[in-house]
Amino acid sequence: MAAVREQLKTYINDELVKGGDVEVENVDILEEENVDSLGIFTLIGFIEEKFGVSIDPADINLDNFQTLDTITALVESRK
Numbered sequence: 001m002a003a004v005r006e007q008l009k010t011y012i013n014d015e016l017v018k019g020g021d022v023e024v025e026n027v028d029i030l031e032e033e034n035v036d037s038l039g040i041f042t043l044i045g046f047i048e049e050k051f052g053v054s055i056d057p058a059d060i061n062l063d064n065f066q067t068l069d070t071i072t073a074l075v076e077s078r079k
Helices: 002-016 037-051 068-078
Strands: none
Touching (some): 002 037, 002 068
């Protein structure tokens, strides 16, 4: 789980966060406007490719993409 979490954190900070690095550890990445809706779909593509999982359309909701922990939990639940 720690490896998945770190890979997600690195990807979010390097590829999705607007305006440079933001500590995404305990931040609501959507509320803080660090990642926009297009970023979420980009993140889903990364998750599916990197971890070999499929994200169901029903799983694309604010609860699953709110924090690093919720995203990690979603990925782990699909493995």
